[in-house]
Amino acid sequence: MSQDDEFSESPPSTYPLDTDPSNFDYQSSQNEQDSNSSFWGRLVPMSTNLRCSVIDLERETYLFGRQVTCDFVFSNSNTSKENIKFVSKQHFKICYHCNTTVSFVSIEDLSSNGTFVNGVKVGRGKTNPLKNNDVISLALPHVQVFVYIDLKVEDDTKYPPEIKRRYTITKELGRGACGRVKLVFEKATCKMLAMKIIQKSKNSSGGISDPKKIKSEVKILKSLNHPFVITIEDFVDTPDECYIILTLAEGGDLMKHIQNKQCLSEKEAKKIFYQIALAVEYLHSCGIAHRDLKPQNILLTGQGRNSIIKVTDFGLSKTAGSSENGLLCSESWSNCGTGNSLMKTVCGSPLYVAPEVLTAALHSSECSGYTKKVDIWSMGVILYLWG
Missing domain, CATH: 3.30.200.20 (Phosphorylase Kinase; domain 1)
Structure with a gap:
């Protein structure tokens, strides 16, 4: 026995299994029943290897192992003799992570003998996401103990x-x-x-x-x-x-951040706006006009003081000089001999769009239109919101 109470003896290479985990598909009836409760997950025991009741999960953290202080204790009364000797005092931990923008469930392997999810070893000290219908095993993939049911998530079978x-x-x-x-x-x-x-x-x-x-x-x-x-x-x-x-930007978008704080301090506003300016400077140096700058398209990597911004959503962006057969074939351009390519398409969000974008469609001359400088106007509107 090692110092951390792991057993060096190897578990049996095979173990009888009379239940196919693929049959565990708890569908909408159960999920609808629990959708409005405080429970976020459920552990269904695999009767072949574990004798216990269904465990409904509502706290943030659950610890599993032989130690009597664990939230769920593997013991001689619920686990076979062949398997109990391979269970650590603290074998694995399940956590529910939730903040303003992100919520997910994870499983952390605390045992050197191994915790498996769908037959794949997590690895001691490592954490994996846990999703609907995942099968949790101890020591070997064959020793299946729980099926995890996510009570809050939709099925992912429609994805490619x-x-x-x-x-x-x-x-x-x-x-x-x-x-x-x-x-x-x-x-x-x-x-x-x-x-x-x-x-x-x-x-x-x-x-x-x-x-x-x-x-x-x-x-x-x-x-x-x-x-x-x-x-x-x-x-x-x-x-x-x-x-x-x-x-992933876990801090949400800038609009929600402004609404939550109501008014940003001068120090925070300077920091965020400086980052936006650097991002726009970079885009313009690459010949790209964003054309839809607004707080909803500026994300934060977190909520702490070390958080940085990420400009996102380039669905309306335009690369200068692209032709009718190039990057954006639906865009209309003219050059007017000024060295600056002019855009003519009216697009963007009404509250943040520059006046020249709105007037571009009213003039048919070759020299009418707007340039990537329209992003600067949008930046000014964003800054105005912080006042």
Whole structure:
């Protein structure tokens, strides 16, 4: 026996299993029953290896092991002799993480003998996300003890195979006109990311849901590399939807931050605005006009003083000099011999859009239009909100 009370003896290589974990699919009737309760999860015991009642979860942390101080104690009365000797005093911990923007469930392996989720070892001291219908095993994948049921999450069977293969899909973070944003975990690294799901619109040429516009946004994002600009991690394209995997900003958007604080201090306002200015300077140096700068499209990486901003949502962005057959084929451009490409499309959010954007459509001359400087006007409106 080692110092941390782990047993060096190896558990049996096989163990009889009379229950197929794939049959554990607790559907909407149970979830609807608990959707309005304080319970966020449920552990259903695998009768083959564990004799106990269903465990409903409502606290933030639950500890499992042989130690009598654990929230659930594996003992001779509920665990077979073959398996109890491989259970540590503190074997694993399940936690519910929830803040203003993100909520998810994790399992931490505290045992050197191993905790497994769906047959894959978590690893001592490591943490994995826990999602609906995951099977928890001790010491070996065959020694299955619980099926975890998420009482708050929707089923993910509708997602394409390449998404489900790479990512664990959990809670919805937000929803807007252009689609939904989900919290996901990269299975290889357990890294938290945001997945933007855009429903393609085949009848909306030039709109945000236009497949050409979506590919344009992805192309722009892939070309960017700046600490204050959102980073694209992955992209999956299907006939009906696009899935854009982005860096997760856990602090929510700037508009909610302003509303929560009502008025930002001069010190905080200077810090945030300086970061926005650096981000816009970088975009303009790359020949990119964002064209939809607003607090909702500026995210915060956290709520602490070390939080930084991330400019996001490049669905209306434009790369200077792109032609009718180039990046954004629906955009209208003219040069006017000034060295500055002029944009003519009226777009953006009404409260933050520059006057020249609104007047561009009223003039048909070759020299009418606007430049990337319209982003500066939007920045001024954002700063005005803090007063």
